[in-house]
Amino acid sequence: MKNLLNLHQNKLKMNLQMFTDEVPLFELVAAPEMATYWTEKTLEQAPYLGEVLFPNNKQLGMELAWFIGQTGAPKALQPSALDAAAIPRDRADFEKLVTDMFFFKESKYIDEKLRQELLKVMQSGNQGYIDAVMNKIFADVVELINGASVTREIMRMQLLTTGKINVSGNGQDYSLDYGMKESHKGHVKVSWTDSDNSDPVDDIETAMDTIEADTGERPTRAIFNSVVLRQLRNSKKIGLNLYPNGAGNIRVSKADVIKYLQDELELEAVVYSKLYTDENGNSKKFVSDNILALLPAGELGSTWFGTTPEEADLMASNIANVSIVDTGVAVTTTNKVDPVNVDTKVSMMSLPSFEQIEKVFILNTIAKA
Structure with a gap:
């Protein structure tokens, strides 16, 4: 890790020196430099x-298609007499879903003005000041790329906890x-906020039974945030x-609840309370609060990237x-003539x-209710 960071810092310092020798700013903050930094x-x-x-995956174009197969408990092989023709079994149905990926940029x-400030900084020869200004420029681009990561996580978690994306x-x-x-x-029988009368284990088991009856596979993992964790910790029956x-x-501690779900229901629980900032700064x-998602082992799908313009x-x-x-996230830098500036754009086609x-x-x- 340190070696990689040192290599980039040395490269950045070299580029800064080149910049003082009249190398255009565009070359200093070009897309490859930004991509390496990220x-x-x-x-x-x-x-x-x-x-x-x-997990991430990529394809050409913007149209995304995937199949959902018919699931259920394994079906026993039919008995047959010797020398008799085999009884044909119908193939399981598959539903093909097709949609266009969403575009973000x-x-x-x-x-x-910032370029003039950079020129003054370079002429000062103050390396600490130079590094501070350049780090700010690179941090701005990191903010955009990180925004693309946040958007993908919003879509994935919405999908996992609602079955929809908005x-x-x-x-x-x-x-x-x-x-x-x-x-x-589904909803629980008695709200888990009613710690005296609710029965979280029974509610979870009922949901697990439904999935197993429909698909032949029992959920092995549960995902929820700290609000649901608190409801479980406060449950009188669990206590x-x-x-x-x-x-x-x-x-009852968090560790108690996690271990109890594993021992009682064979569920691996993940408490996921990460936050993001929306476009309004909130x-x-x-x-979301009051949601518990039950899921099988392994990957649930893919985060697909298409080809951006x-x-x-x-x-x-x-x-x-x-x-x-x-x-599949494109970082594009363009040198504009009037007004003179360097535009850095981050775009992605994803779903x-x-x-x-x-x-x-x-x-x-x-x-x-």
């Missing part, structure tokens, strides 16, 4: 949960219903099961620099597929 930056970061459940630029902004409204069975969405002789005097949770039309041209990061949707149950921890 790639090294991501080595320090843990992936989003959705990146594990829906945003940009930032270095304007004439993304709005910049006058655009993207909406897609993945057709999750209504029988695979009594854990500490039958003193539940009223013992505070903090929001990737996983920048990658398709500008990558081989000499009018812009284009680099690809995170499998998750959900091949395992039939094996997921979305449980609302508030009872239906």
